Amino acid sequence: MELTLLGTGAPDGLPRHGCPCAACAAATGDAARAATALLVDGALLLDLTPGPAFAAARAGHSLTGVRQVLLSHPHDGPPLEYPAGLPAPGRVPDGRELALISGHRVRAVALDSPGTGYEVTGPDGGRLLYLPPDGAPAGLTGPTAPALPYDLVLLDVVRRPDALARLRAAGAVSATTDVLAVHLGHEVPPGPELHRRLAAAGARAVPDGTTVTVGEYHFVPDLPRxxxxxxxxxxxxxxxxxxxxxxxxxxxxxxxxxxxxxxxxxxxxxxxxxxxxxxxxxxxxxxxxxxxxxxxxxxxxxxxxxxxxxxxxxxxxxxxxxxxxxxxxxxxxxxxxxxxxxxxxxxxxxxxxxxxxxxxxxxxxxxxxxxxxxxxxxxxxxxxxxxxxxxxxxxxxxxxxx
CATH class of the missing domain: 3.40.50.300 (P-loop containing nucleotide triphosphate hydrolases)
Incomplete structure (x- = not known):
């Protein structure tokens, strides 16, 4: 299963329009981030933020093969843009599972804040978890608990480190899980400090347009003894x-x-x-x-x-x-x-x-x-x-x- 991050930023993006803060001033080149949106195997689009077609093209992909668009943000989330030819966006009720014709299975994960998290299992068995801004799983025990650690987790590490702690405590994140920080806004420290801080949490950040293979190992420095x-x-x-x-x-x-x-x-x-x-x-x-x-x-x-x-x-x-x-x-x-x-x-x-x-x-x-x-x-x-x-x-x- 391949995942392309069309954006990795907060709903307002980074830099935020008209903001004079140091983080926004330093957000140039690879540090500039559009609102987070994910393209899974060219067939599933998670979050429909402004400019998805342009973002996909810039990453070397097309949205013509997208068969399902799912929203994770609260109902009063960021503005949506509907490119021609895309299916109408929807939302899976908490705890329900959706099977796609592409072979992907999507389960909605209940959160402790407004919005919806998504667990995606690919045709190859790879598993990822995606959480919206400020979101953390509401329950990680019982029949809805993950049986095994996820291969990839994408979440708001900077503002919700406790969400990552919960996932670790429940065994949903292990030493082999690739943890990607998304929804990065102007609250994050500018420059190398962001990557140093994420590494301390066992996570990493990548530029917009990056494609990752779910389950592929990526080196993140261990927390020193x-x-x-x-x-x-x-x-x-x-x-x-x-x-x-x-x-x-x-x-x-x-x-x-x-x-x-x-x-x-x-x-x-x-x-x-x-x-x-x-x-x-x-x-x-x-x-x-x-x-x-x-x-x-x-x-x-x-x-x-x-x-x-x-x-x-x-x-x-x-x-x-x-x-x-x-x-x-x-x-x-x-x-x-x-x-x-x-x-x-x-x-x-x-x-x-x-x-x-x-x-x-x-x-x-x-x-x-x-x-x-x-x-x-x-x-x-x-x-x-x-x-x-x-x-x-x-x-x-x-x-x-x-």
């Missing part, structure tokens, strides 16, 4: 770390800061982080990281190492100059070495966050300078065991390794 995300205060480092795992179910969020009684500002910070996380994630409030790293289980998101260091320095009395000189330094270095060794040996996927300090004002106290120095050493040692290291500056992620 260990990632360290560094950044200053309010740089966006925690958001970046969360983004790297938001398309995966059953993440364990390790909060090293705990709770602080009688501190409403800290409570507000914790609530902000909690509200931002997917509901399927589990939270562990602990600084005891070594057992978690040694155990089997789902990915860990550790936020953050700087608070872990604060706890470790509390435990060994490192803030006191006399204790530090006596045995505090040795005790802290032993704790740090134990953590770094656990990171080196872990078989879990780990994304850790830490503050990058020391680039500004020198702390006024010896204990403050001690903390700054030890955090720098910890970051360097932790980063040495990671396949991927990022520095986030003003919300922009810069790859230092990997």
């Amino acid at each position: 260990r990632t360290l995300v560094l950044g200053g205060a309010r740089s966006g480092k925690s958001v970046e770390a969360e983004r790297r795992l938001e398309a995966f179910p059953e993440v364990v969020y390790v909060a090293t800061g705990g709770t602080r009684e009688g501190d409403p500002e800290w409570a507000a910070r914790v609530a902000l982080h909690r509200d931002r996380r997917p509901g399927s994630w589990r939270t562990e409030e602990t600084c005891d990281l070594v057992p978690l790293l040694a155990a089997e289980g789902p990915p860990l998101l550790i936020d953050c190492l700087s608070l872990w260091l604060t706890d470790a320095m509390d435990a060994v009395g490192a803030w006191d100059d006399a204790v530090w000189a006596a045995d505090g330094r040795t005790a802290l270095r032993e704790r740090t070495a134990e953590l770094v060794a656990a990171v080196r040996a872990t078989r879990r996927t780990v994304v850790a966050v830490s503050n990058e300090v020391g680039s500004g004002v020198v702390p006024a106290t010896a204990s403050g300078r001690r903390y700054r120095d030890e955090l720098g050493r910890l970051n360097a040692a932790f980063a040495a065991e990671c396949e991927h290291v990022l520095l986030v500056v003003a919300g922009q992620a810069l790859a230092l390794r990997g």
Whole structure:
């Protein structure tokens, strides 16, 4: 089964007409995208967006062989254009199946938002799933659940990473499933950042007009086993770390800061982080990281190492100059070495966050300078065991390794 992406953009396309934003300004050449529409084996057209005949011709195809046109968008979706000779567009009711004379079978998939998803099985047995903008499957259990992983899934990865997480949790997306991001609009980051972000979710994007063979293997970099995300205060480092795992179910969020009684500002910070996380994630409030790293289980998101260091320095009395000189330094270095060794040996996927300090004002106290120095050493040692290291500056992620 062959699939040609006549468009890969949001309903308004990319760039959006008259929009001066950075994403629209950068959307030239292959980055320019018409509204998403798919041509399956020249016989089935999914979504009838403006300019389909021209888009098909530009991709080296014709619409003369199309036998069925199906709509996925809500009834108040983008405007439709009806080229002469095409059959009237329709919509399959949720849960119903349509058999085409071309040998394709189409089943409508219920969503958690307006619109219709489509599961298409080709004459050769290849299977794909296509979801409209902002759509995620409403149910993936029971008799309507997919028996096997799809060969190809096309969905709104940027705005609905939770949809991809649901599909993974249900076994509908596996390591061999080709995940294509579609419905890309001006909310997506411009330039290479889009492809870096999609790769972190195990997905990819292709230019308009691309033809793919369903079931054909396409290399997408695996999520690195260990990632360290560094950044200053309010740089966006925690958001970046969360983004790297938001398309995966059953993440364990390790909060090293705990709770602080009688501190409403800290409570507000914790609530902000909690509200931002997917509901399927589990939270562990602990600084005891070594057992978690040694155990089997789902990915860990550790936020953050700087608070872990604060706890470790509390435990060994490192803030006191006399204790530090006596045995505090040795005790802290032993704790740090134990953590770094656990990171080196872990078989879990780990994304850790830490503050990058020391680039500004020198702390006024010896204990403050001690903390700054030890955090720098910890970051360097932790980063040495990671396949991927990022520095986030003003919300922009810069790859230092990997």
